[in-house]
Amino acid sequence: MVDFLTLKHYSHATARMFSPQRWSLIGDAGAFHDPFYSPGSDFIALAASFTLEILKARLRGGDVAEVAERFDRLYLQFFDTTCELYRKAAPVYGSPRVLPAKVYWDDFVYWSFVCQYFFRGVFKLPADQHERFELLGREFAALQFRAQKLLSEWARRIDNTPRPVNVVLPVIPSLLASLYLDLTRDMSPDETYAYMRDKLAQAGEILGELALRALAEVGPDQRDELARAVDLPSWPQRPPPTGSPPRPRSAASAAAPSRRSSATWSAPSAASPASTTPPPSQAWSPAPTPAPSRPPGKDLQARTCSLKHVLRAELRRPPTRPQERTCSLEHVLRSELRRPPSEVSGPWRQRLSRATR
Incomplete structure (x- = not known):
């Protein structure tokens, strides 16, 4: 054709x-x-x-x-x-497994910084007040360049044979859908900056999760090659939890499937110089997975709060194939468990009402 x-x-x-x-x-x-x-x-x-x-x-x-x-x-x-x-998107466009991850990532960054920057009128601020937003934008850009390289190299190394697969869209409320609802929020410059800074940290977590999933999917024979292609050792590392010494891990061991991966990328300081190539930092390794504080299923509200920044696959596999639930259609991510509207209270209920009118 x-x-x-x-x-x-x-x-x-x-x-x-x-x-x-x-x-x-x-x-x-x-x-x-x-x-x-x-x-x-x-x-x-x-x-x-x-x-x-x-x-x-x-x-x-x-x-x-x-x-x-x-x-x-x-x-x-x-x-x-x-x-x-x-x-670098040409290989991704031909990958039915990686393209959903790209759309999710691109939407997250777009709604977290670009749209909020315009809707909140940040560009109208005096130069001295605007400078911190410009520095923050450079940090988002550094993540953007890393993410697009990862997505492209991931798509080059997997089987992209078309398959009949359903990609479930994030529900309301969820990490991604909530960003869209937040575009209607009226925030002061300080509130906008704090909001963007929080989303920058979440973007780092998403990028770390995407890296783990890409390494898991390409298989053990290509993990080191993928890690070198995206310069994974130069990615900044999130400090370990207090009292836990850092444990260096190889790219192969980092790719082990996990139902709850908390691998993250911590944003550089606001004083870091602008560059399309992110500066080298400490060796990358995923943070240890925290143990659940209570048995699953006992307290839905507690599970939602504890999993606020833990990204999970949107599509559920049949229970007979639990291993694939983590590693097969792992691109479309979310942070919160599904909850019926009756269990959503406060501002969430108001925002849900506006969204469903």
Whole structure:
């Protein structure tokens, strides 16, 4: 089969979007990514909003050159990080097992930082108040580059034969669906920053979980090769729990299936320099799995709270094949157990009501 209507070289960039010489580019007049996820409207909104802020600065008699340079830098950083969603994605598009993991990850980062950044009007803040958000965005970008490399290398090394498999979408409430509901929350700049910082930590946990699942799926003969391809030893390591000395583990032992994996990636400090290649750090190894504090099934509320940051497969396998429940369709992740709406109280009930109207 040949796609004779294919469009080639439609993605393009630009050296500058906003100029101190009183011009700006909006839409594909400046830069265009890829139609997958349809990000064009997002960047039109960013460019138009940034242009408006530059005009406001000029009317106030402010330093237009400084404002234009800042928004130009921000926009091009957004553009470069978004392009990474597509640069290495070709193998993933052909992988029915890895593509759901990519969509989950991409949605998580998009709703955690990009959408909150725009909806909360963070770009309107003065430069001194905006700086911490820019540094936080670089930390998200560092995770983004690691994740896209992992997804691509994972897809290259597994059997991608199409199979009749159902991918269950995250329910409401769940880690991913809750991010979407949170877009309606009204937050102050400090609350927004704290929210983004919390989601950055969760993104690190998701990336660690994806790494474990990828290593488990490729098999023992390719685990070391995959670990080298994604430079896994350079990934930062979460400090071990108090009183527990760190235990170095190989990539093969790290890939052992676990119903409750708490492997995480801890975010670098806000002072870390911006780079598309994350800086080297301590050797990576998964954190030890905590023992459950009470027997499963005794207290649903306690199980939900204790598993808040423990990612689990969305699809349940038949009980006759318990081993595959951990390692087969392990891409679509969630953090909370299913609960009927009658057991959801407080703000959750209000948000559920809004979401189901």
